[in-house]
Every structure is written in structure tokens, then in C-alpha cells.
Amino acid sequence: MNIAVVILNWNGRKLLNTFLPTVVKFSEGYDIYVIDNGSEDDSLDFLNRHFPTVGVVSLPNNKGYAGGYNEGLKSIKADVYCLLNSDVRVTENWLHPFVICFQNHPEVAIAQPHIMDLQKPTYFEYAGAAGGYIDRLGYPFCRGRIFNILEKDEGQYDENVSIFWASGACFFIRSNTFKDLGGFDTDFFLHQEEIDLCWRTRNSGQQIVSVAATKVYHFGGASLPETFKKVYLNHRNSLFTLLKNLPKRQLLPVFISRFFWEGVAILYYAVKLKPLFSIAVLYAHFSFWKHALRMWRKRSKKNISQYYEVRSILLQRYFAFKKIFTQLSIVKN
Numbered sequence: 001m002n003i004a005v006v007i008l009n010w011n012g013r014k015l016l017n018t019f020l021p022t023v024v025k026f027s028e029g030y031d032i033y034v035i036d037n038g039s040e041d042d043s044l045d046f047l048n049r050h051f052p053t054v055g056v057v058s059l060p061n062n063k064g065y066a067g068g069y070n071e072g073l074k075s076i077k078a079d080v081y082c083l084l085n086s087d088v089r090v091t092e093n094w095l096h097p098f099v100i101c102f103q104n105h106p107e108v109a110i111a112q113p114h115i116m117d118l119q120k121p122t123y124f125e126y127a128g129a130a131g132g133y134i135d136r137l138g139y140p141f142c143r144g145r146i147f148n149i150l151e152k153d154e155g156q157y158d159e160n161v162s163i164f165w166a167s168g169a170c171f172f173i174r175s176n177t178f179k180d181l182g183g184f185d186t187d188f189f190l191h192q193e194e195i196d197l198c199w200r201t202r203n204s205g206q207q208i209v210s211v212a213a214t215k216v217y218h219f220g221g222a223s224l225p226e227t228f229k230k231v232y233l234n235h236r237n238s239l240f241t242l243l244k245n246l247p248k249r250q251l252l253p254v255f256i257s258r259f260f261w262e263g264v265a266i267l268y269y270a271v272k273l274k275p276l277f278s279i280a281v282l283y284a285h286f287s288f289w290k291h292a293l294r295m296w297r298k299r300s301k302k303n304i305s306q307y308y309e310v311r312s313i314l315l316q317r318y319f320a321f322k323k324i325f326t327q328l329s330i331v332k333n
Helices: 015-026 043-050 065-076 096-104 177-180 193-203 228-245 248-271 275-290 292-297 315-319
Strands: 003-009 031-037 057-058 080-084 108-117 120-123 132-134 141-143 168-172 207-218
Touching: 003 015, 003 065, 015 031, 015 043, 031 043, 031 065, 043 057, 057 065, 080 177, 096 207, 096 292, 108 315, 120 177, 132 315, 168 177, 168 193, 168 315, 193 207, 193 228, 228 248, 228 275, 228 292, 248 275, 275 292
Parallel strands: 003 031, 003 080, 031 057, 108 207
Antiparallel strands: 080 168, 108 120, 108 168, 132 141
16 A cells, blocks of 8 residues: 655744754654645755655645645546645654555545644544544534634544544545546635545545544644634635535525525624724635536535535534533434
8 A cells, every 4th residue: 555645835934943853753664745736935945955765746836725635636646545734743653544544444434543733632623523524514523623612632532433524634535536536626726625536536436434443643834823714714615615515405594504604604793893803704606606617517416415514513512512522412314
């Protein structure tokens, strides 16, 4: 089983200096690549001077997370790609459990490790925790993370389980699955593209798992802090994902409910004295409708009907006051 570790870099020389040595040290016997997304700093020179064994794929400009990986992976041969953020610290023997997983379970196409907080190592990290799910309206949550509430890792999720989406911070995918499904949707640019790809993978009949034996430590937020652009992309891309992947009979009721909560989000940001974020949500809706026809044409031919783990994570969190995954009322399949 040939796994290639692939890091996407954009002006991340400092992050490469901090995190790449550990990746090289603990990935002996595996190929490591950096896809440079048109960096304007000295990343390429740094890699050439200090990491001659690391393969480099240089792109002429910044194509975002989706486009950068889609383009860069064309020249990388492997059975499985590990798409690793540049701000993740890996651990000894971190790849071996994934070799076992993919060898023994041909139905598994995508996997992730437990993603821990580098700054609070005993706690799960926001971007993926112990594996991701969505509710009926497409809002994401994780084992170990409900909105901004992060759980302490006390072994409560120490088993391999099927999940709905894997985190883009450390995202393992079979290369043939990535190619067959056309990779990430480049119209997303950043954010939620891994959820869309995971949903398309599930629509194709393949499985996604969380592998408990490996823990990696994510710096978190280093790539893009909370900004106008991040709020805009998260809201728009979530709507794109729903339009592309929902069963047709669920489109109308889900979007009616979702637009109500989008209005709540606009009011929430206004009350919190963050008017630019309210504008970002409005801008997200403008962009969504502008591109809706193109997204509709990308719809999966087959759409699974049972895609959600709970009906409303918003109601369970803010009205039923459930703060951790094990407290949630799970929908039975």
C-alpha cells in the first residue's frame, strides 16, 4: 500500500520550518510532496535547501485548497493520498494504521485520524476532531466538537467508526476515488470542499472512517483566521454542497428551513456587533444564487437519502443544551 503524504503550501515557509521536519522524521519509507500554490515568499528556496528528499510540485498561482490539490495531484502517483495541512504535527508510526485500514477494508475510500489541538494536546481540535457528521440542514459537527465546544480526549472515541466526512486538515483518500469523482470542486476554492467530496463518495456507495489509533496535532486557524472571506465561503459553500447532493424530494423543505437559519445568523452577527460578517452571509447568498444553475448541473446521479446523523444540531445545542456528541439524539437508520 503506497501512501503519499501531500502538503499544500501558500506563503507558508514558517509553517514548513516548524512542522515539516516531524513529517519527514515520522514518515520514513513513504513519499512526501509539497504542492506550492504560487507562493510569493521563499518557500521553494527553503524546500530546495533544507528538504531535498521532499518532492515539490510548483503551481504558477494560488488555486485555493480545491484547485491546488486537484492540479498538483495529477503528477503524484500513489494508492492513497494523505492530504495534510502545513500546520499539523504528526506522531511516530502515524501512517501504519491507515495502511492496515485501506488494505483490510476495500469499501473504505476516505479516512482521517483523531485531530487534536496542538495548543491543548489533550483536547480535540475544531477542524475534524474524531470524525465529522452533518445534520439535516447541512450544518457540520464532530465527535468531540459541537460548534465551538471542544471535548477533552478521555478515550471516549477510541474505536474506528463510520463517519460522514473527514477533515481536510488530514484527509486520506484512495487515488482512484479522487480521480473517479473529479477531485474537489474548484468552485468552492476554500472551505467545505471536503464535505462535498465526502458526500459524493458516500453517494457512490463507498465508506468513510475515523481511525482512532492515530492522533495528529493541528495548530488550528493558522491557514485562515475568522474573516469576512471565511464566513462568506463557509456559508456559500455549505449551500452549494446541499444543492449538489441532497435527494430531490428533500431540496425544498431543507432549503426553506436553512434559509430561516441563515437569517438568524445575519441577526446574530449584527447583535454581536459584527456587521461585516452579516454582510458576508448576505454576499454568500448572492453568490449562491448567481452560481446555482452551475451547481445544479453538477448534481450527483445518485443521492443517498439518509445522510444526516441528527435532525437539527442547532436545536439540540441551543435549545436542548446538549454540548457533547454522546448527548445528542441520533436519528436511527
